[in-house]
Amino acid sequence: xxxxxxxxxxxxxxxxxxxxxxxxxxxxxxxxxxxxxxxxxxxxxxxxxxxxxxxxxxxxxxxxxxxxxxxxxxxxxxxxxxxxxxxxxxxxxxxxxxxxxxxxxxxxxxxxxxxxxxxxxxxxxxxxxxxxxxxxxxxxxxxxxxxxxxxxxxxxxxxxxxxxxxxxxxxxxxxxxxxxxxxxxxxxxxxxxxxxxxxxxxxxxxxxxxxxxxxxxxxxxxxxxxxxxxxxxxxxxxxxxxxxxxxxxxxxxxxxxxxxxxxxxxxxxxxxxxxxxxxxxxxxxxxxxxxxxxxxxxxxxxxxxxxxxxx
Amino acid sequence: xxxxxxxxxxxxxxxxxxxxxxxxxxxxxxxxxxxxxxxxxxxxxxxxxxxxxxxxxxxxxxxxxxxxxxxxxxxxxxxxxxxxxxxxxxxxxxxxxxxxxxxxxxxxxxxxxxxxxxxxxxxxxxxxxxxxxxxxxxxxxxxxxxxxxxxxxxxxxxxxxxxxxxxxxxxxxxxxxxxxxxxxxxxxxxxxxxxxxxxxxxxxxxxxxxxxxxxxxxxxxxxxxxxxxxxxxxxxxxxxxxxxxxxxxxxxxxxxxxxxxxxxxxxxxxxxxxxxxxxxxxxxxxxxxxxxxxxxxxxxxxxxxxxxxx
Numbered sequence: 001x002x003x004x005x006x007x008x009x010x011x012x013x014x015x016x017x018x019x020x021x022x023x024x025x026x027x028x029x030x031x032x033x034x035x036x037x038x039x040x041x042x043x044x045x046x047x048x049x050x051x052x053x054x055x056x057x058x059x060x061x062x063x064x065x066x067x068x069x070x071x072x073x074x075x076x077x078x079x080x081x082x083x084x085x086x087x088x089x090x091x092x093x094x095x096x097x098x099x100x101x102x103x104x105x106x107x108x109x110x111x112x113x114x115x116x117x118x119x120x121x122x123x124x125x126x127x128x129x130x131x132x133x134x135x136x137x138x139x140x141x142x143x144x145x146x147x148x149x150x151x152x153x154x155x156x157x158x159x160x161x162x163x164x165x166x167x168x169x170x171x172x173x174x175x176x177x178x179x180x181x182x183x184x185x186x187x188x189x190x191x192x193x194x195x196x197x198x199x200x201x202x203x204x205x206x207x208x209x210x211x212x213x214x215x216x217x218x219x220x221x222x223x224x225x226x227x228x229x230x231x232x233x234x235x236x237x238x239x240x241x242x243x244x245x246x247x248x249x250x251x252x253x254x255x256x257x258x259x260x261x262x263x264x265x266x267x268x269x270x271x272x273x274x275x276x277x278x279x280x281x282x283x284x285x286x287x288x289x290x291x292x293x294x295x296x297x298x299x300x301x302x303x304x305x306x307x308x309x310x311x
Numbered sequence: 312x313x314x315x316x317x318x319x320x321x322x323x324x325x326x327x328x329x330x331x332x333x334x335x336x337x338x339x340x341x342x343x344x345x346x347x348x349x350x351x352x353x354x355x356x357x358x359x360x361x362x363x364x365x366x367x368x369x370x371x372x373x374x375x376x377x378x379x380x381x382x383x384x385x386x387x388x389x390x391x392x393x394x395x396x397x398x399x400x401x402x403x404x405x406x407x408x409x410x411x412x413x414x415x416x417x418x419x420x421x422x423x424x425x426x427x428x429x430x431x432x433x434x435x436x437x438x439x440x441x442x443x444x445x446x447x448x449x450x451x452x453x454x455x456x457x458x459x460x461x462x463x464x465x466x467x468x469x470x471x472x473x474x475x476x477x478x479x480x481x482x483x484x485x486x487x488x489x490x491x492x493x494x495x496x497x498x499x500x501x502x503x504x505x506x507x508x509x510x511x512x513x514x515x516x517x518x519x520x521x522x523x524x525x526x527x528x529x530x531x532x533x534x535x536x537x538x539x540x541x542x543x544x545x546x547x548x549x550x551x552x553x554x555x556x557x558x559x560x561x562x563x564x565x566x567x568x569x570x571x572x573x574x575x576x577x578x579x580x581x582x583x584x585x586x587x588x589x590x591x592x593x594x595x596x597x598x599x600x601x602x603x604x605x606x607x608x609x610x611x612x613x614x615x616x617x618x619x620x621x
Contacts, residue, residue: 101401107372112396118362119397122369129351130373149393152362159357 003207004269006076007037011236013072013085015260016276018250021089023097027246028066028141031172031204031231035139036061038210039168040073044137048078051104057134058123060108062116063141063170064098070106071095079105082275114147116140117167121157124165124224135217139168143175146184151195158196161222166214167197169226170204172233174244188228197226204229237263239287255285312467312507313410315446317345319453320378324349329374330457333367335360335381341410341470342380360385364393364405371403376457382411383423387432387464398462399437405462407432412442412466412506413557414591414600421590425466429505430562432464433535439463439484440535442564444509445475448532451482459484468507469597475509476530487531487538491516493549494525498619501545501579502611504555505531505564511601512555514608519615526553526615537567539575546577553582553615557606560585582618584611 014029039059047053061070068088075082080103087093094103098111110116120138127134144150157165171188173180180186192199198219202209210229217225233247234240237260251257258281265280274280321344324330332345333354346353356363360381367377379386386407387394398405409425416423432440441456441463443449449467456463479488490513493500500519504512509530516528527549529541545552552572554565565583572581586604593603601607605614 109396109400112392114361115365115393115397118365118393119369119372121362122366122371123373124369125354125366126370126373126375129375132373136369149359149361149365152357152359153365156356156359156362156366160354 001041001076002269003038003041003211005272006041006073007034007207008264008267008269008272009076010036010069010072012261012264012274012276013082014068015237015251015257015264017068017072017085017088019257020086022250023068023089024248024250025065025068026250027174027234027240027243028063028170028172029069030235030237030240031233032063032066032069032139032170033235034205034207034231035168035170035210035229036069036073038207038214039137040077042211043214045134046105048105051079052107054132055134058107058120058136060110060116060120060138061099062110062138063113063144064110067095067097067099070099071103074103074105077105079103113141113144114149117150117153118156120167121153121162121165124157124162125160127164128162135164135166137166137168139170141175142169142171142173142180142188143183145169145186145188145191146175154192154195154197157224162224163218163222165224166217167224167226169228170231171228172231174233174242174247176247178244192226192228196223198223199226199228201228201230204231205235236267255287257281258285259287312443312446312449312470312472313341314470315450316408316453316465316467317341319450321345321348323454323457324352327376328352330376330378331370332378332380333363335363335379335385337381337385360390361393364390365397367405368393368397368401368403371398371405372401376404378406378408380408380410382409383416383425384428387425387428391431394432394438394462395435399435402437402461404460406456407462407464409464409466410469412468413508414597415469417595417597417600420594421592424591426557426586426591427559427562428466429534429556429558429564430566433562433567437461438535439533440466441484441533442466442506443532444504444506444530445472447474447476447479448482448488448530451479452532455482455484466506472507473510475513485533485536485538487529487541490528490530493527494520496523496525498524499548499550500524500526500553500615500619501529501549501551502526502553502555502615503529503531503568505534506557508555508557508606511606511608512611515611515615518608518612524615524619524621531564534564534567537571539571542568542571543575543577546572546575546579549579551582551619552579553584553611553618555606555611556585557601558585559588561588582614584614
């Protein structure tokens with residue numbers, strides 16, 4: 001499977017899983033889909049027949065709310081049947097909304113932000129101490145970088161020269177309630193540079209750029225690497241892109257689901273079969289004009305700093 | 312107690328290179344023998360306990376037997392969620408060493424009083440809670456937990472505690488140890504303690520004995536899992552059970568005993584001796600603060616005599 005095919009399938013599964021469950025975070029699943037697609041085809045070493053293989057690359061999806069993306073990626077790689085993806089969020093399922101390690105192919109649970117990088121650093125350190133040649137990968141959100149524990153780990157990893165540690169920031173510029181810069185102003189690149197990391201900035205939807213950044217992260221100064229992947233929240237479905245509402249809203253039955261599926265079908269790579277709607281959805285339900293309830297442009301949280309500035 | 316544990320860790324570490332000690336930039340004058348003997352098994356993670364604990368989980372998932380080290384509430388409350396999500400939930404062999412349980416750092420102020428840690432850690436599934444009463448219990452516990460899967464909280468006192476136990480043939484997690492038998496006297500009393508308050512408790516038992524009030528005394532180095540056998544046995548044989556802890560009486564050792572006692576057959580009535588649900592604003596040494604809150608030997612004696620009406 002190519003990275004493009006996997007990324008498309010992650011998006012398609014993500015729409016279906018959140019649609020069926022009424023689950024949140026489709027915006028984050030779509031923004032990270034290309035990163036996950038590239039990782040799980042061209043980058044990560046793993047053995048589907050031996051999930052605990054000692055030589056595998058270690059992987060943590062620290063932005064655990066995008067759990068559907070890793071579930072889809074490993075199911076498509078054969079760790080379990082893709083049919084099980086439909087149980088996401090359901091009673092009795094193995095697929096909790098946030099990442100669970102009670103599944104083959106996943107060995108670390110997340111959901112509370114700021115936990116992944118310290119653990120990934122510990123694994124990278126153990127790899128060096130044990131002389132085992134793997135890389136320790138962690139995918140984080142940009143909002144997640146508000147967490148102080150991220151920066152504790154950033155200091156630690158640089159100090160101990162963990163050049164087998166690779167962090168990828170899904171820099172979609174939005175977090176839970178608003179744009180990142182409206183929440184806590186930040187200069188992402190400068191911040192990581194201040195912590196001494198090897199920094200690679202890429203377009204997080206360009207598979208060529210992602211691959212060339214991730215294929216070899218060794219560097220002469222033995223620094224840990226962070227790939228700042230510039231992304232668009234909701235990428236691939238026009239009415240979800242850069243709209244904070246779709247951090248939580250799920251594609252409802254009707255035009256939201258139909259239009260989402262049909263937009264994906266317009267860019268479906270060759271050789272991919274949509275497991276849910278092989279021919280797309282019938283175009284009977286178009287997006288209504290002047291539909292206000294699925295956009296957040298009227299959403300104006302009042303922030304103290306803005307009030308101060310306006311005075 | 313802390314020097315005993317570090318000495319034990321050095322011996323364990325020499326035989327097993329997977330034993331690793333991480334400190335949150337504390338242990339001046341305590342950890343030096345470890346890092347000098349086993350420099351490749353020692354890490355200073357800096358003043359960053361959340362990361363220290365996450366790193367420990369990562370190391371443990373790769374097969375290391377990890378001990379994190381700090382004082383007071385720093386290795387526990389500061390990073391409670393890392394202990395819960397990263398260590399316990401993943402059954403990681405991470406052993407959290409706290410030096411300074413209770414009022415060890417009394418004069419340093421409320422920030423350094425570890426007086427709710429047992430309650431917090433006890434509430435987490437798959438976390439073993441061990442509070443050794445003397446250096447012997449501390450040594451034996453360390454040897455056992457290093458080679459036991461899963462996450463353990465090891466709550467120590469300071470340095471210089473006396474050995475109270477005569478001998479312990481085999482240390483078992485979850486077992487209480489009898490310190491003394493009740494003589495054949497009319498009052499039917501059992502006294503349980505956990506942690507380094509054992510020394511004060513023993514002193515209190517000595518005083519009571521001199522005054523003709525004998526008690527059967529147990530040290531409970533393990534608070535979780537608790538020794539239900541000893542509790543239910545004592546519930547039947549005694550009129551009163553007293554618990555002593557250098558910790559808030561809410562949620563701690565006494566509460567753990569109460570949970571078992573209320574569900575088993577017996578006649579014993581429970582009285583908990585500990586810190587009566589307040590932050591200590593007084594300044595003073597450990598022995599001064601123990602006296603102020605009534606958990607020194609004399610305080611324990613007064614409480615026991617008050618309850619049994621002597």
